Amino acid sequence: MLFESQRRQVVELCVQLSYKGYFAGTGGNLMQRVDATHVLVTPSALDYLSMTPADVCVLRLDDLQQMDGERKPSVETAMHAGILKRRADVGCSLHTHQPVASACALIGEALQVPEPQAAILGPRVPAIAYRYSGTTALANKVAQAVTADTQAYLMKNHGVICLGRDSAQAVAVLDQLEAFCRAHLQQLISQQQAQQPARASVLARLLGSLGGAL
Template sequence: MIVTQQLAELVAACHWIGAKGWCPATGGNMSVRLDGQTCLISESGQDKGSLEAGQFLTVDILSQRAQDHRRPSAETGLHALMYRRYPDVGAILHTHSVNATVLSRVEPRDWLILEGYEMQKSLSGEQSHLTPVSIAIFDNDQDIAALAERVAARDERDGLRHGFLVRGHGLYCWGRDVKEASRHLEGLEFLFQCELQRRLLEAK
């Protein structure tokens, strides 16, 4: 019953993300933890806005292999890493929005600082717009194992509290469950749009 509910919530989140236009052209991947050893993750090459329950695969977090031998997302390794590293992470959403993709390219540092926005409080643990929120940025890599190693090497306090950006690629964010991960995604997308607009206006 719990697995059925988790899957239903993840499918609904995927449809919402698709309607927002945050995962165009079959991009992105979504997952939810089932237990300490397994997670459900979206099948590779599927449109996230029309995903059905049967298009999620049960994957071993340690081996990253699907139980039924179908092909999970190419980026399963990053999901598995976060589930291994953070026992309280229950769901991960990876999107390819315009704001996240562009902002990750125009920010030259290896982190993005968000400060002064009331919407920062949409992120768990954030209580003031005056407290800077750091989001780690990693250079893109077609070698997911190598990218996962670089993410694993970053200190968890250094921009890995709510999610991270992959340069020119998109956003990974997470939460204790699908509901919290979705709130973090929506909050971060709003913050990214505000920050990008602020920079555009200041550049004029």
Template sequence: MSQFLPFKQQIVDAAQKLTKKGYLMATGGNLSVRIAGQNAFAITPSNYDYLKMTADDVCVLDFDLNPLEGGRKPSVESGMHGAIYQTRADVNAVVHTHQVYASALALIRLPIPALFDEQTIFLGRRVAVIPYAPSGTARLKDTIARHVNDHNNAYLMQNHGALCFGHNLERAAHNVEILEKCALAYLLALCTGEKVSKIPLAARELAFAKLRKDQKKVELGEDGNGEE
């Protein structure tokens, strides 16, 4: 049995759940998981139906994007994923989606402030907008790497979609759902023309301090990405 099989199966399970919930559409988006103990990650293949995908279709690459396993072409945004893992030692899973409401805010370059407790607990201080760069390019990889070192776990990608991180793939997938709830609620609140209330600064910073404490445990290998 392949040493990478448990990680590849995590990719399949998460991708199919996110597809059935409407966060991944057609072949758009991509997701990856760090291979524990190695400078490598498993990632979805390029332009392949998630509902037909099996573990054999998932690609494994090292951080230099050399293929370690898998016969299919890896996602064109593999470089972006590799850059995130090298920039953020606390991140063990990355989900990139084209989810509708988060994408709407990305189109108008509107970051999401701290609105809900669960947002500040799991996503961070705010959801920032990362400037546009063409999909699958070195420019995108470099742009992402420069903007994700603030230790938040969700970002909007201008004219593109959204990024969510987690200490494992289950957490990253849950963060996708939290992000979409926040994006939809924020858009609806803005439509009223009324002032949108935000979480008090002290509460936001307390939650972020707890998030950073948990992230540092992951960086030290105390709560990493196992094979569950």
């Protein structure tokens, strides 16, 4: 089996992301660079808690030809490949439906990031316009949005993408984005409480679900 140890690491990463609540069932996907030619991609429509190393797909990055793996690769393969082709410094691209950052993606507005979070996320978290999952249109939109100084991206109505030089850094970006989005939503809800006293109890419950006021 090609790249067995690296594929085992992908399985472990997917389990980690599932327990964090960033992956759920078959939702979410990733691509990891293993050398100058090959990448690993999560399979399509497979529960990550039942995935094995043999299920992880090995592809050539340049043409996405599948070299090994018992499953069909993720429908978002072209999207991840476009990122890795555009950013040679990126070794891991993660697409998740993590709850709090995905709520910000539903709002669909770019976020300005202050220091010290900007050192991890970048100065701004863009909001990429919605396109159907798995389409060339989505892959093109994402590739056009990716910049050298930004590691986190909201996808309108679709979740988030986070990047890193390796999987550890990409997960750190995911964690930082979730924390930043939580604080952002807490601030928005607190402002609404002051502006809409008639909805104060509803907003208080919503705020409580995010851990309370800042």
